[in-house]
Amino acid sequence: MSRLAWLVLAVAIIAGAGWWWLHGDEVGEITGPALTGQQRAVAVEVAPVSHGPIRQWTSFTGSLTAAAQFDVSTRIGGRLEELLADLGDTVERGQVIARLDDEEVTQDLAQARAELAVARANLAEAEASLEAARRSLGRIQELREQRVASQAELDAAATDVRAHEARVDLARSQIAQREAALRTAEIRLSYTTVRATWQGADDTRLVAERYADEGTILQANNPIVSLVALDPLRAVVFATEADYMRLHTGQAAEITSDALPGRRFAGEIQRLAPVFREASRQARVEIRVPNVDGLLKPGMFVQARIQVDARDRAQRIPLDALVERDGRRGVFLVAHEADTARWVPVETGLREDDYVEIRQPSLEGRVVTLGQHLLADGGRVSIPGDNGARQ
Numbered sequence: 001m002s003r004l005a006w007l008v009l010a011v012a013i014i015a016g017a018g019w020w021w022l023h024g025d026e027v028g029e030i031t032g033p034a035l036t037g038q039q040r041a042v043a044v045e046v047a048p049v050s051h052g053p054i055r056q057w058t059s060f061t062g063s064l065t066a067a068a069q070f071d072v073s074t075r076i077g078g079r080l081e082e083l084l085a086d087l088g089d090t091v092e093r094g095q096v097i098a099r100l101d102d103e104e105v106t107q108d109l110a111q112a113r114a115e116l117a118v119a120r121a122n123l124a125e126a127e128a129s130l131e132a133a134r135r136s137l138g139r140i141q142e143l144r145e146q147r148v149a150s151q152a153e154l155d156a157a158a159t160d161v162r163a164h165e166a167r168v169d170l171a172r173s174q175i176a177q178r179e180a181a182l183r184t185a186e187i188r189l190s191y192t193t194v195r196a197t198w199q200g201a202d203d204t205r206l207v208a209e210r211y212a213d214e215g216t217i218l219q220a221n222n223p224i225v226s227l228v229a230l231d232p233l234r235a236v237v238f239a240t241e242a243d244y245m246r247l248h249t250g251q252a253a254e255i256t257s258d259a260l261p262g263r264r265f266a267g268e269i270q271r272l273a274p275v276f277r278e279a280s281r282q283a284r285v286e287i288r289v290p291n292v293d294g295l296l297k298p299g300m301f302v303q304a305r306i307q308v309d310a311r312d313r314a315q316r317i318p319l320d321a322l323v324e325r326d327g328r329r330g331v332f333l334v335a336h337e338a339d340t341a342r343w344v345p346v347e348t349g350l351r352e353d354d355y356v357e358i359r360q361p362s363l364e365g366r367v368v369t370l371g372q373h374l375l376a377d378g379g380r381v382s383i384p385g386d387n388g389a390r391q
Contacts, residue, residue, distance in 0.1 A: 041380040042381055043384060047367060056309035062237030063299060067232050087209070089206070108185045119175040194224060207228075212224050230297070230298070234270070234289065243308075255302050257302045260295060269285060270288040318369050319354050331368070336366070
């Protein structure tokens, strides 16, 4: 080939390469669809749109406390001689819990009885002296009428009668005083026997704490044991201002504990504090929790779910179906017998577990729950095991 022909061919190749470099993308855009063929379907999982009840719950954490607990204490000081109930024991109403050394108190009671006997003897003596003084006054009055006794003797006899009457009154007062002292000594003796008494419908309680052992010298009002009622219990949680406004007494609650996996306990709000704590901006909420089986114990850490709203007939979809595109929340909807997914913005409502309420719009068909991140509006889908969807 001549040199001129080689030169023309080289120029043509260079010109073609330059044109391709400038316009190759446009050619690819034009020929791309024709070269790739039909868009490939995305494998997805779907779930039907359902209708039914849905409830909104708010979660809290807190601790269980006993609804009733008190310390059994001594009324007087003394040595703890006998402890008749110990940690974990069941105690009946009125049962003897402990006994104190009563030797000194018994001696005080004997002395009070003796002093009462002395006072009664003094009264008898005073009454006898009064009777003698009255008889003497009567004789002097007769002699005075006969002009035998003087007026001074009559006055002295009358004064003596009044003095004996005063002694009788004093003796009677001393008897009342000694009777009161005797009653005090009897009460103190009864205090050496410590009993468990309480108000309420429950007839038995459990010993939750032991504060003293036999032989301990106790002062008045020292606690010996603590008694607790385990049914019902009280779950104490704290609510923020936003949650508090949705709570009221009587609301249903569900209590769970990590110590009892899989167990759920029903309860209801019994009391709401009328004020918020300034440090935390939270208010105390008390939930009554029946504990017939005794599985729950005071002091346990628990989670509480409180129902704050409900719909009896709600449009529900799985929570996994929700996705966000361009700042909007929506779902990919697949109509029955269809093989394409349509993007539908939605307005959500209540949430319960793995489901969410769709308030707007009304949905028909199935929603994509897995694989939606690969989809675009109108994209083809493949649903494994779905004979109604075309591949």
